[in-house]
Amino acid sequence: MEKKRITVTFGDGIGPEIMRAVLRILQAAQAPLEWDVIEIGEAVYRRGISSGIPAEAWDVIRANRVLLKAPVTTPQGGGYKSINVTLRKTLGLFANVRPCKAYSPFVASAHPLMDLVIIRENEEDLYGGIEHQQTVEMTQVLKLISHPGTESIVRYAFEYARAYGRRKVTCMTKDNIMKITDGLFHRIFNTVAQEYPDIQAEHQIVDIGAARVAAQPETLDVIVTPNLYGDILSDVAAQLAGSVGLAGSSNIGREMAMFEAIHGSAPDIAGKGIANPSGLLQAAVQMLVHLGLGETAQRIENAWLCTLEDGIHTADIYREGLSLKRVGTEEFTDAIIER
Structure with a gap:
């Protein structure tokens, strides 16, 4: 099968951790994808680019048409434009789609x-x-x-x-x-x-x-x-x-599409290895469906659901008496890949 080419950005805060986890899962599932990595977000803002998106990143985004985006941080203070709003308006991403589903009894709801x-x-x-x-x-x-x-x-x-x-x-x-x-x-x-x-x-x-x-x-x-x-x-x-950390989001236009977790960059827990990659993973599953790779999407979704059902949970959804094992980002990712 010919591989689909997408654009990936690792974002800020917990973004790099959860994006690495999601890309590991996509590779383990043998998703027929290739990706170009761009830098957008806080470091770009600090270089004096008020949109947070350099010109060369726009070229890659438009060429590949599909963007998998980790959360980014907009610096405090005036003069900085929201990257999400800029991307949605510039690329004509007129529809935001957010499925919200309970995973009871395996995740408390x-x-x-x-x-x-x-x-x-x-x-x-x-x-x-x-x-x-x-x-x-x-x-x-x-x-x-x-x-x-x-x-x-x-x-x-x-x-x-x-x-x-x-x-x-x-x-x-x-x-x-x-x-x-x-x-x-x-x-x-x-x-x-x-x-x-x-x-x-x-x-x-x-x-x-x-x-x-x-x-x-x-x-x-x-x-x-x-x-x-x-x-x-x-x-x-x-x-x-169940948790904002479980939800993914699609941004769909007539020519382009962007997929992301709905939560923010959570800088307070960045680098601690405890972030839940599920929201970005759900966004990646939506992306696979959008690309016509439904079978791969289903295989990843089933492995993720099986991990939740087995009680292997990150801190945000861990509950005494309901969960069996509290794990960090890497161990949660390993459990999904194992399944």
């Missing part, structure tokens, strides 16, 4: 039947980053919701639901208050939903919707939202499922 996917618009809303200091005492940010952007993400959500055998798509907005912006998102959802009669469609105001994610996630299936709501909801949902 308050909602053992939870199995939902949050699909959020990835380029617009408040993440456009257009802010103003109107006066000494007043600031302003612009919320951008467009017809093309909304139609793209809503249609993607319904196509995803159909492709994965999901039964329902729930739109969440705050259009009882923001009647023009969120109102547009809701109206386009209603229009597009008519083209998918085989899939149940519903709308919820985001505050009660968030309460249902927290209290009754098993009643939800696919959620589609504007950018900010989806970002908040997906972190809440991932933690409810």
Whole structure:
């Protein structure tokens, strides 16, 4: 089989540790991949590049079209742009996809039947980053919701639901208050939903919707939202499922795609060998599916699940009486490869 070429970046904090673990697993599974390594993140910022991404890295990213990205650190203070926002907007990665699934009883979860996917618009809303200091005492940010952007993400959500055998798509907005912006998102959802009669469609105001994610996630299936709501909801949902450290994320565009863990660079535990590589591994599994390598993805996913079922857990998911063995990054990786 001809090998697929991807781009890899090791990131900051725990990024290098978990990326090395994931690449070891991909190699052990004989994934037909080759990769080019680029440097983005904190060290690049410190060299005076405000985006955190040097020009030569852009060339590699665009040539390979698929990026597997470890978490990066944005330095504190003004003048530094978010790498994630820059990548998503520059590469047209309009859809963020975050599956949030409970792995009970092997990983503790308050909602053992939870199995939902949050699909959020990835380029617009408040993440456009257009802010103003109107006066000494007043600031302003612009919320951008467009017809093309909304139609793209809503249609993607319904196509995803159909492709994965999901039964329902729930739109969440705050259009009882923001009647023009969120109102547009809701109206386009209603229009597009008519083209998918085989899939149940519903709308919820985001505050009660968030309460249902927290209290009754098993009643939800696919959620589609504007950018900010989806970002908040997906972190809440991932933690409810068991741990933010278990969740991966896809950023999908028409030409490019980026895959990453949803957690940050966690500099407080960097270098200690205790980080859980599962989030980045889940992102890599999504990447393999995207590349048409479903069998390899399934083999890795099954080995990872078997490791969890055998009670071999990193510190973030270890529970007395539930887990059998507490391990660090390397030993957890070894256990997956063994399986």
